[in-house]
Amino acid sequence: MNFMWPSAWFALWLAIPLILFYLIRSRLRTKAATTLLFWNQLSPKVHNSPLWRRLRKWLSLLLQILFLLLLILALSRPLPWWQSSEKQSLVLVLDPSPSMAAREGNTTRWENARKLVDRRITQMRFFDEAALILATDPPQVLSGLTSRKSLLRDALESAELTIADQDVRPALELASDLAGEEHPDQVVLFTDGVWDSKPDKTLLESIRIHQVGDAVGNxxxxxxxxxxxxxxxxxxxxxxxxxxxxxxxxxxxxxxxxxxxxxxxxxxxxxxxxxxxxxxxxxxxxxxxxxxxxxxxxxxxxxxxxxxxxxxxxxKTVRIDLVSEATGFLEAVLNSLNQVEWRRIDRTGISAESTNTNANAGLRIYYNSAPTDEYKDIPSLLIHPQTNGFWGVFQETIDKPIVSDWKREGDSMRFVDFSSIRLNKFSLYDPAPGNEVFVESFGRPIIFGRWDESRKWMVLPFDLTESDLVLRTAFPILIGNLVQSLRQGEEMMKADLPxxxxxKLGSVLGTGIGQIDIGETGNTGPQGLGWWTVIPLWWWFLILGIVWILSEWFLFTRRITE
Amino acid sequence: MISTDADELFDSKLLKRLESLSLATRHLVKGKQRSERRSHQRGSSIEFAEYRPFVTGDDWRYIDWNAFARWRQLVLKLFIEEEDLYVHLLLDSSASMDFGHPVKFDYSRQIAAGLAFLALANLDRVAVIPMGSEGWLEWQPARGRHRFLPLLRYLARCPISQSTVSMKKLMSSWCASKPKRGLTIWISDLWGSDLKDALQALDRLRYSKQEIAVIQIMDPTESEAGEVGEYELSDCETNERRKVIVDAALIREYRRRHSSYQEEIQRYCHRYQISLIQADTRVSVPDLLMKSLMKGGFVR
Incomplete structure (x- = not known):
């Protein structure tokens, strides 16, 4: 049998003073008597004591030594035969997913799991070490590998439940890396098994799982x-x-x-x-x-x-700078849009304005003009730019093109129908790399640009007066799409729900998956320490003290009564 | 440890109490003066006893001349001799008396001194016989108050005996010395070699035609077995040792047997009209003496 604290056996020396004290105590007190007349008469009664009475002293000494042995045994913290005395490096993974808040009687799964972790920390021998990881995505390392139980308990104290569903896989992978390939079984996961994304079966089979909570309806x-x-x-x-x-x-x-x-x-x-x-x-x-x-x-x-x-x-209010001469089509469209503030800036006004003012603009619409490179980061709609720029290089002018295809998806082109749009002419550009063609005419880009998360600009390389686009619904829809796409943060807002x-509170852990220790105690597995280590040491002292006192009292009372 | 210092043993307070006790006894023992004690000896009292013929050498002052006139023969008129009362104080000096608080032997000697004082005050002859102290001479009968101080010094020097001779033997030995008849007061704890030892000793005393009184000295701890526990008992006289386990039952049994012993002593004394006082050492000596006088059993 191995002992976690074999030095405790040095306490066996206490048996020597115990025996000495006992011998001293068992020495009879000498008492002077004027006569032994009556004692001689009582002699048969004195000597006919039962066997236990004659052996009670030795029995008492035996009990005391036995209690001393038990005490030392408890202090030395013996290990079961199956358990090695090698150092263990445990990686404790705690699942903080919302389902852990489910009630289990008077407590919650979370509290049960925390108790199990705390118990496992208590069971650590002084040379064992453990780390504590919270199974969030990304995983939170609450405590690195340490032998100090107080640090681990502090880390455990700081662990909190999360509101959103968590993916335990990154935490398990991290824990496996920490434990090393040779000791995957030293990863201990405390969970209820209610996962949206189930970890790999191989990973589950290699680690140890303490499952908390029963399947309940919800x-x-x-x-x-x-x-x-x-x-x-x-x-x-x-x-x-x-x-x-x-x-x-x-x-x-x-x-x-x-x-x-x-x-x-x-x-x-x-x-x-x-x-x-x-x-x-x-x-x-x-x-x-x-x-x-x-x-x-x-x-x-x-x-x-x-x-x-x-x-x-x-x-959200979108601010639009219109860089053009007065144009009724555009102004009418902009006026029709909700929560849009626009202003017209002439060409000379652009350079005169401060950078800050420019930066505040949500969208710039250039009509018959073009921005310089310094404004290329501002979302821009370039209508008939007539020059080369960051958007592309002018090639030639194409007359009476036919719109052969257009993009029907995406925030900017949603519900925009170019099927019957007629153009008198348009400027053919060679779009800069990375550009996307939104409308084309048999392979030649008509409307192109970039309208994604990183860059937003679009080129309409034709004069509005040279087409009937402004007369179609496609034009206000296109402008509306562009404005709407600029309203950041107006995507779907979801409530924080588990x-x-x-x-469903249903565990995905089935039988045969992983080394599952099911149950509240969670300490009955082959790697678990003996049940006696769960009881605090001072309890042992208390129990032994009570037993010792009761036994001695029993012997004492038997000594003085018939 | 017994005391050997007379001043310590018989302090002034005790002697003062004895003096006052002596004055009190004049009333208590009124009518029992010396002249009232009749003896079988013929002496010079006023009470006529008989005539006898005059022989040479007789004191002619006792010739009854009226009888000579009537009978023409010289006769002597004899009167009953009034003699002194002999008070024998038998003092138990066995090792068992060296016990208790106060020590029973000290207490006994104080009682003996008190009784001797009263007797000497009544012009009786007092003898003190240490029972068991071999080689220690007894105090020969003496009378007169002037003998009291030497008697105190004698009592103070009186040692404890280490002898293990039974009381019966000691009493037989004393009776064989043909002591004068009188009042014999035995001061003892009456712990003998066996239960009958004390009674047999009393028998011997009774057979010697002595008027007997017994003062049994008891230390309060002797009537109890002691506290619960385990002890090794050592007999003061024999040094015999015995291991005992004292429990509640044993305490009860010890108390019962002790009481039985005391009652047996009482029955014996009652049967043979022996004055008995069972004295607890917690009672002061003058109080005890007063009690004995009040009881009127043996102090006359």
């Missing part, structure tokens, strides 16, 4: 999102989805609030596995806060998905 909001309309500025769409993963039908209601004002209440009756979905449409340019809440459902052990909140930003897989 009714939760899985989606609650809002977005402004891409087509009609000011419109917004609100969507909510509720999923019931229990095995019995449930009923309740869903309440929707706008700025804490109830705007809708829908009774819900959900069958097992049923997904309920609802969409609301409305119009508002103002900022609003929407809250959706599930009410009246039966006992629900997972509270995080019973309420969701999402905030809709106010419609997610579908988290709300």
């Amino acid at each position: 009714t939760g909001i899985t989606i609650f999102a809002i977005r402004r309309s891409l087509v009609s500025s000011g419109d917004y769409h609100l969507i909510a989805e509720v999923e019931h993963s229990g095995d019995r039908p449930v009923s309740g209601s869903l309440e929707l609030f706008q700025d804490d004002r109830l705007i809708d209440a829908i009774p819900l009756g959900l069958k097992p596995g049923e997904v309920w979905k609802r969409q609301w449409e409305a119009r508002s340019q103002q900022k609003s806060r929407f809250t959706v809440r599930l009410e009246g459902f039966e006992t629900d052990d997972f509270l995080l998905d019973n309420q969701a909140e999402v905030e809709m930003n106010p419609l 997610g579908k897989s988290e709300s």
